[in-house]
Amino acid sequence: MCGAATHRAAHLFFKKGWKGANTMENSVVLEMRGICKYFPGVRALENVDFTLRSGEIHALMGENGAGKSTLIKVLTGVYPKDEGSISLEGQEAHIRSPQDAQNVGISTVYQEITLCPNLTVAENMYIGRTHGPLTNWRKINRDAGKILSELGIPARATQQLGSCSIAVQQMVAIARAVDMDCKVLILDEPTSSLDEQEVSKLFKLMRSLREKGVGIIFVTHFLEQVYEVCDRITVLRDGKLVGEYVIEDLPRVKLVSKMLGKDFDDMAEIKSEEDVEKIEYNSTPVYEAKSLSGTTGIQPFNFVIHKGEVNGFTGLLGSGRSECVRAIFGADKVNGGKVFVNGRKVRIRKPLHAMKNGISYLPEDRKRDGIVGDLSVRDNIILALQVMKGFFHPISRAQAEKYADEYIKLLSIKTASSDTPIKSLSGGNQQKVILARWLLANPVYLILDEPTRGIDIGTKVEIQKLVLKLASEGKSVTFISSELDEMIRTCSRLVVMRDGKVVGELRGADLNQNTIMATIAGGES
Amino acid sequence: MSSSENKLQNNTLLATIKKIVSKQVFIPIAALLILVIFNLAADPSFFKISVDKSSSGDPIMSGFLVTILDNASELAILAIGMTLVTSASGGQDISVGSAIAIAGSVMLRVVCGTSARPESLHAPIIVAFLVCVLVSMAFGAFNGVLVSYCKIQPMVATLILFTAGRSIASWINNNQLPVVSDPKFGYYGNFIPGIPVPTPIFIAAICMIVIALILKFTNLRLYSQAVGINPHSSRLNGINPQLVKLLTFVILGACVAVAGFIKVSRLSTINYAVIAKDIEMDVILAVALGGNSLSGGKFSMTSSILGAYVIQFLTTTLIKFKVSANAIAAYKAVVVIILVVMSAPIVREKLGSLKKKVLSRKTVKEVA
Numbered sequence: 093m094c095g096a097a098t099h100r101a102a103h104l105f106f107k108k109g110w111k112g113a114n115t116m117e118n119s120v121v122l123e124m125r126g127i128c129k130y131f132p133g134v135r136a137l138e139n140v141d142f143t144l145r146s147g148e149i150h151a152l153m154g155e156n157g158a159g160k161s162t163l164i165k166v167l168t169g170v171y172p173k174d175e176g177s178i179s180l181e182g183q184e185a186h187i188r189s190p191q192d193a194q195n196v197g198i199s200t201v202y203q204e205i206t207l208c209p210n211l212t213v214a215e216n217m218y219i220g221r222t223h224g225p226l227t228n229w230r231k232i233n234r235d236a237g238k239i240l241s242e243l244g245i246p247a248r249a250t251q252q253l254g255s256c257s258i259a260v261q262q263m264v265a266i267a268r269a270v271d272m273d274c275k276v277l278i279l280d281e282p283t284s285s286l287d288e289q290e291v292s293k294l295f296k297l298m299r300s301l302r303e304k305g306v307g308i309i310f311v312t313h314f315l316e317q318v319y320e321v322c323d324r325i326t327v328l329r330d331g332k333l334v335g336e337y338v339i340e341d342l343p344r345v346k347l348v349s350k351m352l353g354k355d356f357d358d359m360a361e362i363k364s365e366e367d368v369e370k371i372e373y374n375s376t377p378v379y380e381a382k383s384l385s386g387t388t389g390i391q392p393f394n395f396v397i398h399k400g401e402v403n404g405f406t407g408l409l410g411s412g413r414s415e416c417v418r419a420i421f422g423a424d425k426v427n428g429g430k431v432f433v434n435g436r437k438v439r440i441r442k443p444l445h446a447m448k449n450g451i452s453y454l455p456e457d458r459k460r461d462g463i464v465g466d467l468s469v470r471d472n473i474i475l476a477l478q479v480m481k482g483f484f485h486p487i488s489r490a491q492a493e494k495y496a497d498e499y500i501k502l503l504s505i506k507t508a509s510s511d512t513p514i515k516s517l518s519g520g521n522q523q524k525v526i527l528a529r530w531l532l533a534n535p536v537y538l539i540l541d542e543p544t545r546g547i548d549i550g551t552k553v554e555i556q557k558l559v560l561k562l563a564s565e566g567k568s569v570t571f572i573s574s575e576l577d578e579m580i581r582t583c584s585r586l587v588v589m590r591d592g593k594v595v596g597e598l599r600g601a602d603l604n605q606n607t608i609m610a611t612i613a614g615g616e617s
Numbered sequence: 618m619s620s621s622e623n624k625l626q627n628n629t630l631l632a633t634i635k636k637i638v639s640k641q642v643f644i645p646i647a648a649l650l651i652l653v654i655f656n657l658a659a660d661p662s663f664f665k666i667s668v669d670k671s672s673s674g675d676p677i678m679s680g681f682l683v684t685i686l687d688n689a690s691e692l693a694i695l696a697i698g699m700t701l702v703t704s705a706s707g708g709q710d711i712s713v714g715s716a717i718a719i720a721g722s723v724m725l726r727v728v729c730g731t732s733a734r735p736e737s738l739h740a741p742i743i744v745a746f747l748v749c750v751l752v753s754m755a756f757g758a759f760n761g762v763l764v765s766y767c768k769i770q771p772m773v774a775t776l777i778l779f780t781a782g783r784s785i786a787s788w789i790n791n792n793q794l795p796v797v798s799d800p801k802f803g804y805y806g807n808f809i810p811g812i813p814v815p816t817p818i819f820i821a822a823i824c825m826i827v828i829a830l831i832l833k834f835t836n837l838r839l840y841s842q843a844v845g846i847n848p849h850s851s852r853l854n855g856i857n858p859q860l861v862k863l864l865t866f867v868i869l870g871a872c873v874a875v876a877g878f879i880k881v882s883r884l885s886t887i888n889y890a891v892i893a894k895d896i897e898m899d900v901i902l903a904v905a906l907g908g909n910s911l912s913g914g915k916f917s918m919t920s921s922i923l924g925a926y927v928i929q930f931l932t933t934t935l936i937k938f939k940v941s942a943n944a945i946a947a948y949k950a951v952v953v954i955i956l957v958v959m960s961a962p963i964v965r966e967k968l969g970s971l972k973k974k975v976l977s978r979k980t981v982k983e984v985a
Binding site (some may be wrong): 114248375421442443444447455460461462463464465466467471475477478479482483484485486529 | 763833834835836837839840842843846849850851852853854855856857913915
């Protein structure tokens with residue numbers, strides 16, 4: 093009973109807090125001055141200032157390794173800062189642990205949901221915040237329901253969190269943060285696993301929080317989203333502050349050049365028409381599948397790719413594009429169909445078969461399926477080649493060192509040494525290591541499933557260019573990306589999927605946003 | 618000038634020390650050093666090695682150090698297998714003690730035949746040993762299949778053999794306790810006439826050489842680490858995670874066979890209830906003492922093996938200081954707590970930052 097009473101008081105206070113914030117709009121809520129953070133051998137942050145006003149959405153932008161995450165971690169007490177000061181509403185704040193941060197009103201919602209899926213929505217919102225041994229769950233459910241409806245979150249308080257969509261789970265995490273009377277809300281890549289509709293729902297919520305006077309720090313890789321929802325941008329590069337800008341003053345191209353520290357290549361030009369024309373469609377295809385089917389909910393499909401061709405699979409999330417390439421690689425169980433490599437019938441039932449036939453696959457989920465976290469960059473690079481050579485033919489240490497150094501240089505992977513565990517690298521560099529792994533395996537057909545997801549724009553362009561270079565060297569590539577313009581830029585042919593079925597194949601003049609969208613959506617264009 | 622030079626030297630020295638300390642093998646070595654220093658201070662005669670005559674007139678070495686090296690042999694051999702199992706499966710095999718009982722029992726069954734007190738060997742020792750290896754590997758494979766293909770937690774899966782093993786061992790010999798009278802059978806657990814060094818030390822050394830060669834000439838290390846760290850990614854790179862896990866359990870089975878052989882050879886007989894009792898805990902401890910993560914992944918074989926010797930060193934030290942057999946476990950526990958806490962990454966990190974703070978304060982003072 094006592095717990096419930098305390099909670100009611102907190103809830104009232106928190107409501108008043110919102111109104112109070114409205115009256116003093118745009119006052120500075122968070123100020124970080126001269127923040128420095130050193131790691132052994134690296135200056136992760138050097139003299140970085142950051143200012144957040146109440147009632148604004150502030151984008152924190154920068155390439156991978158620019159220091160965004162480090163700044164957030166310093167702010168939330170995960171890392172102690174080496175120099176500098178943090179003040180909250182004009183008062184110096186000493187934040188030594190994530191708990192401290194929460195107590196002074198800084199809440200974080202991470203990319204990966206950190207709530208418990210097997211508890212209810214309300215339980216998740218109040219876990220760790222009830223006082224005393226007795227808890228009035230009925231009241232908590234009622235309170236939670238109220239907050240959910242106030243914020244317009246489509247979930248019931250008594251529903252299991254795991255039964256909600258990822259977007260709603262993310263919103264619940266935000267609701268929890270907001271209800272804890274937060275002044276500063278940090279959203280760390282909240283949209284990377286959401287589809288378009290879910291993103292717009294999330295933005296609606298963010299805007300309504302802005303109305304209520306919460307200062308929101310928004311970390312993302314998606315430029316579009318920054319321009320859709322943010323008021324201000326702070327750009328970091330190589331651990332240093334580049335500047336703080338009002339969104340209207342910083343057009344996209346300028347933002348990108350600020351992030352990269354150089355003028356932006358015209359990316360539209362990277363694919364040349366000649367290369368596309370050189371592909372010999374009449375020759376024996378490098379890979380051909382006839383009514384290949386898997387157990388992961390895709391319809392049997394036919395697929396052909398020729399030498400030097402870059403093709404793509406597109407479709408909405410869950411349309412089966414990843415499942416298709418996984419079936420090609422033998423990553424999931426394949427239960428039917430014929431496969432020909434260079435005209436020769438082969439049997440691909442598991443990854444090793446595919447690898448032996450010169451097929452490489454860079455998986456969509458880098459963390460789960462790609463990297464071997466604790467192993468060194470070197471071991472991660474040689475892994476695929478090593479497995480192909482076999483259990484009894486280890487690559488010598490010297491040879492491995494040579495391969496690793498070669499590819500670290502070739503792809504300009506930023507790592508302290510080839511001995512560094514891969515998990516300590518930034519996302520983009522991890523992706524490059526995985527890419528290096530598959531390039532080293534010297535495939536004839538390379539499948540890249542979302543190679544550019546969650547990495548910075550500079551590396552994205554590098555990877556796209558690399559794909560085209562590989563194709564011009566005669567390799568075949570399948571390139572999948574959820575960003576359509578990336579696909580249009582790199583692919584000469586697109587396989588369009590809907591609900592586990594191949595519904596169209598586009599090439600040449602048909603490769604434009606409108607036609608692709610129409611094909612994805614079905615119906616007459 | 619000279620002071621700055623001094624400082625530079627100091628810095629390089631510090632850097633070297635730091636490098637040594639950050640090595641995984643530092644933990645067991647440090648523990649070993651502490652034990653050595655303690656014994657040196659308490660009673661230097663601990664390290665005396667003398668050559669005596671055995672009852673049959675052959676020269677044998679004796680002394681505490683020899684005892685340690687001798688008695689730690691089984692532990693060291695088992696630590697090899699346990700390290701691999703831990704790395705690949707992220708769990709431990711708690712059935713090694715019972716499996717040793719089975720291995721020993723098979724050994725005696727083949728050597729003695731059906732009679733409990735045979736006049737002569739029924740089969741050559743090498744044949745018995747090979748049978749024992751095959752049986753032990755089969756039991757290892759049983760554990761391995763449960764863990765890898767049935768996806769049962771290693772500790773739960775091996776609990777089956779842990780419970781049933783000693784009964785199976787006793788059943789193999791019809792509940793009899795065979796005694797081998799041929800002195801040759803005892804060579805492998807004691808001394809070979811004319812060689813003053815206990816044979817188990819050689820056997821352990823051979824096992825270490827074999828595993829070193831295996832690790833050098835195959836991809837066992839890379840595969841088991843990759844599988845232990847990220848089975849999904851390993852599979853997509855063409856590794857068969859199930860097979861790798863199974864393989865590590867089979868290798869542990871082979872280690873169990875060797876350890877079982879030494880154990881029965883020491884006494885030329887077997888006591889099903891007592892043989893290798895609680896050895897699994899010491900083995901797991903050796904792996905942990907070596908600074909290996911018990912949840913799998915990267916491992917250092919050298920550290921694990923050294924860990925085994927540390928544990929035996931500790932036990933022997935306690936025995937020497939006349940700690941009663943019942944109390945030894947408690948003493949061991951205390952030491953274990955200290956060592957394991959010290960080697961926990963979180964504590965090491967804290968200690969590291971503490972050291973840095975102290976050092977920086979010192980430099981500030983120097984500058985002032």
